Amino acid sequence: MMSLRMTPNPQLTEDGRLRHLLTLDGLPARILHQILDTAESFINADTGEVKKVPLLRGVAIFNIFFENSTRTRTTFEIAAKRLSADVVNLNIGTSSQSKGETLLDTVDNLAAMQANMFVVRHSAAGAAHLIARHVAPHIRVVNAGDGRAAHPTQGLLDMYTLRHFKGPIHNLRVAIVGDVLHSRVARSQIHALTTLGCPEVRVVAPRTLLPRDMQSMGVHVYERLEEGIRGVDAVLMLRLQNERMQGARLPSAGEYYKRWGLTPEKLKYARPDAIVLHPGPMNRGVEIDSEVADGKQAVILPQVTYGIAVRMAVMSLLAGGQT
Amino acid sequence: MKVHIRNGRVIDPASGLDQTRDIFVAAGHVVGLGQGPDGFHPNQVIDATGLVVCPGLVDLAVRLREPGGEHMATLESEMHAAAAGGITSLACPPDTDPPLDEPGLIEMLKFRAKHMPGPRVYPVGALTWKLQGERLTELAELNEAGCIAFSQADARLENTEVLLRALEYARTFDLPVWLHPQDAFIGRNGVAHDGVVAARLGLPAIPVPAETVALSTILLLVRETGARVHLARLSSRAGMEMVRRAKHDGLPVTCDVGIHHVHLSEMDTADFNANCHLVPPLRSLRDRDALRQGLLDGTIDAICSDHAPVDEDAKQLPFQESEPGATGVELLLPLTLKWAREAGLPMVEALGLITHRPAEILGIPAGYLRLGGPADLCLFDPEAAWTVTPASLASLGKNSPYLGLELQGRVRYTLIDGHLDFKR
Numbered sequence: 001m002m003s004l005r006m007t008p009n010p011q012l013t014e015d016g017r018l019r020h021l022l023t024l025d026g027l028p029a030r031i032l033h034q035i036l037d038t039a040e041s042f043i044n045a046d047t048g049e050v051k052k053v054p055l056l057r058g059v060a061i062f063n064i065f066f067e068n069s070t071r072t073r074t075t076f077e078i079a080a081k082r083l084s085a086d087v088v089n090l091n092i093g094t095s096s097q098s099k100g101e102t103l104l105d106t107v108d109n110l111a112a113m114q115a116n117m118f119v120v121r122h123s124a125a126g127a128a129h130l131i132a133r134h135v136a137p138h139i140r141v142v143n144a145g146d147g148r149a150a151h152p153t154q155g156l157l158d159m160y161t162l163r164h165f166k167g168p169i170h171n172l173r174v175a176i177v178g179d180v181l182h183s184r185v186a187r188s189q190i191h192a193l194t195t196l197g198c199p200e201v202r203v204v205a206p207r208t209l210l211p212r213d214m215q216s217m218g219v220h221v222y223e224r225l226e227e228g229i230r231g232v233d234a235v236l237m238l239r240l241q242n243e244r245m246q247g248a249r250l251p252s253a254g255e256y257y258k259r260w261g262l263t264p265e266k267l268k269y270a271r272p273d274a275i276v277l278h279p280g281p282m283n284r285g286v287e288i289d290s291e292v293a294d295g296k297q298a299v300i301l302p303q304v305t306y307g308i309a310v311r312m313a314v315m316s317l318l319a320g321g322q323t
Numbered sequence: 324m325k326v327h328i329r330n331g332r333v334i335d336p337a338s339g340l341d342q343t344r345d346i347f348v349a350a351g352h353v354v355g356l357g358q359g360p361d362g363f364h365p366n367q368v369i370d371a372t373g374l375v376v377c378p379g380l381v382d383l384a385v386r387l388r389e390p391g392g393e394h395m396a397t398l399e400s401e402m403h404a405a406a407a408g409g410i411t412s413l414a415c416p417p418d419t420d421p422p423l424d425e426p427g428l429i430e431m432l433k434f435r436a437k438h439m440p441g442p443r444v445y446p447v448g449a450l451t452w453k454l455q456g457e458r459l460t461e462l463a464e465l466n467e468a469g470c471i472a473f474s475q476a477d478a479r480l481e482n483t484e485v486l487l488r489a490l491e492y493a494r495t496f497d498l499p500v501w502l503h504p505q506d507a508f509i510g511r512n513g514v515a516h517d518g519v520v521a522a523r524l525g526l527p528a529i530p531v532p533a534e535t536v537a538l539s540t541i542l543l544l545v546r547e548t549g550a551r552v553h554l555a556r557l558s559s560r561a562g563m564e565m566v567r568r569a570k571h572d573g574l575p576v577t578c579d580v581g582i583h584h585v586h587l588s589e590m591d592t593a594d595f596n597a598n599c600h601l602v603p604p605l606r607s608l609r610d611r612d613a614l615r616q617g618l619l620d621g622t623i624d625a626i627c628s629d630h631a632p633v634d635e636d637a638k639q640l641p642f643q644e645s646e647p648g649a650t651g652v653e654l655l656l657p658l659t660l661k662w663a664r665e666a667g668l669p670m671v672e673a674l675g676l677i678t679h680r681p682a683e684i685l686g687i688p689a690g691y692l693r694l695g696g697p698a699d700l701c702l703f704d705p706e707a708a709w710t711v712t713p714a715s716l717a718s719l720g721k722n723s724p725y726l727g728l729e730l731q732g733r734v735r736y737t738l739i740d741g742h743l744d745f746k747r
Contacts, residue, residue: 025523104639124641125525126595134639147643148525187525211522212530 010132020132020141021314023150024191032195036160038313039306042082050308056085059319062115063089065144066103066122071280072144072154075304076119079311085319088115103127104134111135117142117319125149140318142311148184153314154279155188157307158236159196161299164306165275166233170197175222175229175270177204177260178238178287181211181249185279186238194218204228205260208249225260229270237262237278240287253286263289267297275299324366324741325349327359331371331702335378336675337691346376348698351741356694367743371702374735377674378692379411379442379699381681383579383627384555385652387444389435390428391420396632396719398432401652402441404718406745408628408652409701409734412682412689413442417449418476424449424460426468433469440744443699445471445685447501450489454478456507459489463496471685472553474501477602481507483540490550499686501553504537504562505603514643516606520589526643529604534562542569545576553684554578556629558603560613567622577684578622580614581629582658583649587611587724597638597645598724601629618676619666625681628655632720650720654711656703657730664731670705698741707733 009026013019018031042051061080063073068091080087092106101109107118117140120128125147132141145151159169166172174193180186180203193201194217203214204222214221222228229235245253262276276288276298284290292298328346333356335341347355347363354360385405388396405413415432417423423432429446436444448470452458455478462473473493480486480502493500510529515521517528538554542565545552557563557580566578583601588611592599599605617623631648638645655677663673682690689699710729713721737745 102636102639103641122641124643126643127641129595130639130641146641148527150525182525184525187523211528212517213519213522216519217523 022128022143024152024155024188029195035313039309042309042312052082054084055316055320056083059085059116061085061117063119066092075307079308119144121145151184151188154185155192157310159192160306161303172233173200174234175202175232176236179209181209183238226269232270235276262292264291327365327368328371331374331376333376334671335692337679341671348741374702378678379701380409380677381690382410382413383681385413385630387415395634400719405652406441406737407717410442411699411739414445416476422449422454426464429468448473456480472499472501479507490548494550499551503555506533506536509533516589516604518589518607520593531559534559538565551575560610563617577624579625579627585662595642598722600645600647602647626676628652633722650718657732660732700738702736703734
């Protein structure tokens with residue numbers, strides 16, 4: 001009995017190099033390592049600062065954000081400028097789409113403006129895949145977040161951060177805490193961690209914030225925070241969206257904070273040298289206590305810096321012709 | 324019009340007939356099986372050597388998209404496509420725009436369909452006004468205008484009081500009610516089965532209880548009212564087991580499954596293929612296998628195409644924003660044959676699920692092939708392989724999960740009421 005034919009991995013060229021970055025799901029470990037190693041080369045080992053390099057001179061990168069995000073768009077913009085690329089920012093959420101233009105019409109129009117690369121954010125899962133399937137072969141697509149599906153550069157920068165502070169991923173125990181169900185960040189983290197051989201990936205959340213069949217992604221499910229982070233090397237916190245704080249899935253931000261908010265007392269269950277990550281923006285007093293967020297185990301600000309280097313790595317590998 | 328169909332493998336699932344015979348057709352009826360009537364002079368002779376001659380297919384769910392959906396497909400295009408798929412009788416759900424909730428709309432549809440080639444059209448009327456689930460439609464009037472059953476199509480019926488009264492009222496006239504079991508709230512914003520693929524892709528999910536909670540309500544109300552209910556588009560193993568128990572308990576229920584759910588599962592949505600965005604969602608492989616088992620053991624009474632032609636623009640969108648549905652009338656036969664081959668089921672039994680058994684649910688004299696019966700016939704080449712492409716589909720809906728794939732079994736001739744309405 002056959003199932004439908006799957007299209008070949010749209011992210012890779014026929015000879016196995018990166019063509020688009022859409023998701024970390026199914027991306028080989030060698031590509032993940034290549035991106036992380038390239039990112040490392042963009043960081044000055046002495047100062048920890050991100051270098052400026054002329055790798056993408058003359059390359060036109062369009063940041064098209066169908067869903068607003070100042071933070072992610074800014075880091076992509078900075079990364080592109082450090083590579084000396086030409087950057088165009090478009091907030092489509094407020095223009096063409098509201099005039100009824102279809103997603104692919106918008107893309108065609110922008111492609112006609114000599115774009116070499118699209119950095120795309122969209123509220124629907126699979127939007128970046130759709131665009132990647134549609135564009136001309138010379139155009140590259142980077143997914144900057146699609147629905148709840150994937151946020152691959154965030155997943156990569158988290159891997160970079162883990163590797164930088166804690167060494168190889170295959171020696172680490174990691175817990176992801178919070179609203180896994182609605183989180184594209186969590187999905188990208190899980191795919192990256194399992195691909196890089198992390199021996200124990202845990203997710204910690206109330207049942208209402210976990211997809212069914214979560215175990216099929218190769219993770220261990222915990223409902224209680226204390227047990228979930230016991231003995232881990234890193235705690236990856238997720239943001240709880242405001243609109244989820246009251247309703248059918250959660251009664252209140254207060255109850256959530258009490259049970260799943262990361263406080264200094266709760267953090268003691270992790271290894272004493274465990275690090276704490278957060279993709280930002282944080283809800284202090286909801287998913288994370290200020291004392292933890294500003295504490296010495298938190299690596300939340302370095303994450304932002306590494307995010308620029310990782311995005312430079314992705315864009316240079318895609319556009320620069322596979323260094 | 325007198326037709327002599329020579330040397331075909333004649334299969335009548337209702338009687339179990341499966342023999343090479345000649346068939347003679349005159350005045351819309353089968354007037355000879357094996358032997359023609361004395362002095363029979365055909366206007367046309369069809370050489371059916373190598374072809375199966377079976378009753379025309381009966382399809383319980385074909386969206387013709389008129390009125391209101393002409394940008395997706397037209398009555399003319401889909402009537403032609405259905406004939407190209409060997410279908411000679413079809414039921415069309417009321418989810419048009421406006422919905423089929425007034426006798427005038429039904430009369431217009433029946434009138435227009437009658438005056439173009441293609442299958443006999445049996446409209447399913449809206450159970451509630453505008454399908455809004457609040458006010459009953461004029462069931463008796465609509466029935467007189469030609470509605471053979473009443474349904475909400477895929478619209479949800481939130482108010483269980485209305486459902487109870489609708490079943491009571493339908494019972495008054497012994498009118499059948501067709502219900503697609505889906506809870507009004509659970510999985511309302513979902514687009515995919517709540518399983519491994521939705522977990523991985525982050526697609527808003529529809530859990531199995533969306534089906535089973537609704538089923539449980541419906542079955543309790545059937546027990547209460549004694550109304551005849553047909554359960555449309557089962558999708559889950561748990562749902563199917565509930566129907567099995569209900570039938571065992573003697574409740575007057577029947578059920579069907581869409582042909583795509585017999586073959587596909589959530590795994591086929593793993594590359595965001597919008598052509599696999601269906602209602603109900605494609606569920607797990609276990610669910611799919613349970614549906615196949617339900618077909619074999621008789622729990623499921625019929626297979627339908629659940630034909631939903633959708634225009635290109637509505638599918639060229641991210642999965643969760645795309646319009647659900649797949650084109651189906653031309654795939655119903657080859658996909659049923661494919662399932663029969665895979666399940667090791669004789670063709671005569673498999674064809675029953677798309678001929679006389681749905682005809683019984685519709686309550687129409689169709690789906691059988693016998694002397695004196697209607698000359699609604701499908702002649703197909705069971706060996707012919709063809710590739711599903713936009714060009715190979717007559718339907719204006721090119722939205723098929725099977726695009727690019729090869730299927731076996733191709734309709735050559737379709738006779739409706741003795742007329743050759745389709746020939747390939």
